[in-house]
Amino acid sequence: MKSGEIARAASQALKALGLSFALALAPQAALAVAPAPAASAPAVTSTADAAAPAADAAAPVAAAAGSYTPLKPIEGVGMPVDGAIGLQQQYSPLGEYGHWMHNVVLLPIITVICVLVLVLLLIVIVRYNRRANPVASKTSHNTLIEVIWTLVPVLILIGIAVPSIDLLAKQFKPAPAKALTIKVTGNQWFWTYGYPDNGDFEVVSNMLNVPGQPTINNGVRDVGSKPWDGPSHLEVDNRMVVPVGEPIRLQITAADVIHSFAVPSLWFKLDAVPGRINEKVLFVEKPGVYYGQCSELCGVKHGYMPIAVEALPRDKYNAWVLTHAGGVIDGQKKPEAAPAAAAPVADATADAAADASEAPAADASAAPAA
Incomplete structure (x- = not known):
């Protein structure tokens, strides 16, 4: 009996000792688990820090993209004047x-x-x-x-x-090799301006409607509704914007019938012929808005397809380019590498998040095993 009681007491003592030992190791296991989330936190923070420069680099582009405001034309500059005789003042x-x-x-x-x-x-x-000279001269010729x-x-x-x-x-001197190229297309009855060097976007230009007169272009606003509008029958909803002070290669064609692209104050006139591209250099000396019209009888609305050329300093022209989807500054590559560069950052973020989510689970599973 005494031996059995002694064995039973020894067993209970061993269990108490094991429980005490487990309780002593529990804080250390908790400490071993706790650092894992703390270690993953810097990885997430560093990913955010790596993405911050990219956001900062994109901020100026976004700011520049919204900085374009059309120029207000100057009365008598780049447009016809009532009662004027002679050529318009020239700006090329x-x-x-x-x-x-x-x-x-x-x-x-x-x-x-x-x-x-x-x-x-x-x-x-x-x-x-006959009265002053009754006898006519018989001189046949005079050599001198x-x-x-x-x-x-x-x-x-x-x-x-x-x-x-x-x-x-x-x-007709060709434009320099690196000159900005703009493609002009005449349509019945509007103009289309393409910018292949700036991302290959297009601008459609329609004449503004005249208040109190029949609507010429449905969905287009009336002239005078914006502070920068010029004369009626000459102002358009979207001007052809060009940089000032540099040669520009204009490639002109037509989509239907023969048109003619003419801006008198810039000494420019060139026919737009379907199936053919005619090329000529445009050079604008001063910032401003210069108006012209189609100069080839092209149909019933021939008189309703004006031309408005807005010449801007190069920095403002670049800002205007960036207002269009896919617009890039000529001479620079399209930003195709941006998504590829962002992919490793996204992958690193995903990996960091995966590590942060998996680490506590692994440690938690390891704790009971210990």
Whole structure:
């Protein structure tokens, strides 16, 4: 009996000792489990820190994308003026050259010729009529006069031809290799402007409706409803925006019939022919809005497809480009690498989250085993 009681007492003592030992190890196991979430927390924090520069880099682009406001045109600049005579004021180097040739070369010459012919006619009428000269002259020819009236017109034509050929050659000089390219397409009855160097987006340009007159383009607002609107029949909903102070390659075509892209104040006119691309350089010297119209009879609404060219400084032009979906600054690659660069960050975030979620479970399962 005593041996049995001794064995039973020893068994109870061993159980008490084991329980005490387990309670002593419990705080250490809890400490071993606790650091796991703390270790995963810095991984998540570092992922957020890595994503922060990308967000900061995107912030200026987002700010620039919303910074475009259309220019308000200046009265009398880049548009016709009531009662005006002569060419519009020019805002391109070729236009200034052509304006000089018209006013300084051609007009004086044609004026002198007209006055000379008029004076000769009056002399003949007064001196050689039947009453003043009853006996007509029988002179058959005069060598000196014939030489003069042959050589003088030839010299005049040569004098006109030299600057004319020079102006023609400069008008059709190709654009530089890296010049910005804009594609202009004439449609019945609106214009489409494509920007292949800026992400290949397109802008559709329709004439604004005139209040109190029949609607020309459904869904388009009335002229005068925005503070930057220009004259009626010339203002559009979306202008062709170009950078100022640099050559621009315009490639012009048509989708249906022959149109003609003409902006008088920029000395620009080129036909838009279906199935053909005509190319010419546009250069705008000063920021502003310049208006033109289709100059080829193209159908019933030929008079309702105006042209509005808005020239902006390069930084403002870039901001305008970024307002369009997929717009990129010319000379830069499309941001195709951005999603690929973001993928490792997303993967790292997912891995960190997986580690954070799996670590406590593993430690919790390990604790009872201990």
